[in-house]
Amino acid sequence: MNDNQSPRRQPTPGAGMVVFRGDEVLLIKRGKPPYEGQWSLPGGKIEYGETAAEGALRELSEETGTTARIVGLIDVIDSIGLREDGQPGDWHYLLVDFVGIWTGGEPVAADDVTEAAFFPFEKAVSLTRWDKTRDVIGRARDMLAAMSAPQSRA
Numbered sequence: 457m458n459d460n461q462s463p464r465r466q467p468t469p470g471a472g473m474v475v476f477r478g479d480e481v482l483l484i485k486r487g488k489p490p491y492e493g494q495w496s497l498p499g500g501k502i503e504y505g506e507t508a509a510e511g512a513l514r515e516l517s518e519e520t521g522t523t524a525r526i527v528g529l530i531d532v533i534d535s536i537g538l539r540e541d542g543q544p545g546d547w548h549y550l551l552v553d554f555v556g557i558w559t560g561g562e563p564v565a566a567d568d569v570t571e572a573a574f575f576p577f578e579k580a581v582s583l584t585r586w587d588k589t590r591d592v593i594g595r596a597r598d599m600l601a602a603m604s605a606p607q608s609r610a
Contacts, residue, residue: 472499
C-alpha cells in the first residue's frame with residue numbers, strides 16, 4: 457500500500473477539567489492506557505455532536521460523579537505517543553482543558569478510572585507525572601486568582 461492508499465490518521469479530540477474546590481484539585485487515577493495507573497485530570501474523548509465544554513462536563517460526571525461550573529479555557533494540548541523524529545506517534549490526542557469550580561458531588565471512581573479524589577494544590581501537582589498536566593493545573597490556579605483579584609479603577 458502506498459501513501460495515497462493508507463488510511464488517514466487524525467488526532468482524537470478530547471476535553472478535560474481542572475476542578476477546584478477551594479484550594480483542592482480533583483484528580484483521577486487512569487484505569488486504561490495511555491498513562492494507565494497515573495494520576496491525571498478528569499476527561500476523555502469528545503463525542504460527535506457535543507461541544508468541547510459539554511464533553512468535559514460529561515466526562516467529569518461519568519468519571520467522578522461530581523459537577524462543576526466552567527469558568528475558563530486553559531489551553532489546547534497535544535498528547536502524542538512515543539515517536540521517532542518526523543514520524544507519527546502511537547496515539548495523538550488533542551486535549552481542550554478547562555478550569556472549573558466544583559458545584560456538587562463527592563468524587564467516586566467510575567467509568568475508566570480506578571480512583572478519584574480532591575487533593576490540596578501542592579499534593580495534586582506532585583502526584584501528576586506529566587509536565588503538561590502540572591503546568592495546566594498551575595495555570596488554572598493562576599486564572600482563578602486573577603479572576604478573584606480586585607480590579608483597579610483607572
